[in-house]
Amino acid sequence: MNIREKLLAIQTELHAPKSQYNAFGKYKYRNCEDILEAVKPLCKKHGAVLTISDELYNIGQNYYIQAHATLENTEKEENSSGKMMVSAFAKEADIQKGMNPAQITGSTSSYARKYALNGLFCIDDTKDDDFHNHPKPNPTAISVNKKGDPIIKPAPVAPSFLKGMAKAKAIIIEKTGDADMYYSTLEDNGYKKSNQVEKKDQDDMLSIFRSVIKNLPKGE
Numbered sequence: 123m124n125i126r127e128k129l130l131a132i133q134t135e136l137h138a139p140k141s142q143y144n145a146f147g148k149y150k151y152r153n154c155e156d157i158l159e160a161v162k163p164l165c166k167k168h169g170a171v172l173t174i175s176d177e178l179y180n181i182g183q184n185y186y187i188q189a190h191a192t193l194e195n196t197e198k199e200e201n202s203s204g205k206m207m208v209s210a211f212a213k214e215a216d217i218q219k220g221m222n223p224a225q226i227t228g229s230t231s232s233y234a235r236k237y238a239l240n241g242l243f244c245i246d247d248t249k250d251d252d253f254h255n256h257p258k259p260n261p262t263a264i265s266v267n268k269k270g271d272p273i274i275k276p277a278p279v280a281p282s283f284l285k286g287m288a289k290a291k292a293i294i295i296e297k298t299g300d301a302d303m304y305y306s307t308l309e310d311n312g313y314k315k316s317n318q319v320e321k322k323d324q325d326d327m328l329s330i331f332r333s334v335i336k337n338l339p340k341g342e
Contacts, residue, residue, distance in 0.1 A: 189234035
């Protein structure tokens, strides 16, 4: 089998459940170690070797880690290199609550490696939403729409907080061209949407986004 055939076999057989739980955001997730634990036996079974490496990039005032996930055939191939590689970037945060600089770098590396592995093995990290990670609510205790689907009301948040978050999102889109950094910063702190941020965390979240925006590349 060539490396593409082996990768296809591993992708088809791989099952990496979300075994981690974020008590802060109340959702399940998988990390880099979960994927590696699930994929190692499959690599052995199909005669392939997985390696992961990092590179550090300094762009303006920001530091990015690029992770490379490479699957290599243990059998010699005549017409190809016998390798398949996928890369992913992650930006180091300037400040992360409860972490020293070394831990921030390690966390960023793990984040980049996870998404490189996601790309290589076609793992959809958004397949299961939070609703599927919790027991279903009592249907008699919730409202439903015309289709019979439950109406999930967002947690109450201060209008000033939502206004600040909307402004932060607009600035990030203006400077980077997309909203990926906005959503990844939210997810890094245990949330998927701004209207899910608990009242006690709103001031901290705005401070985090001010720091992110401060370190974005300045426009011309």
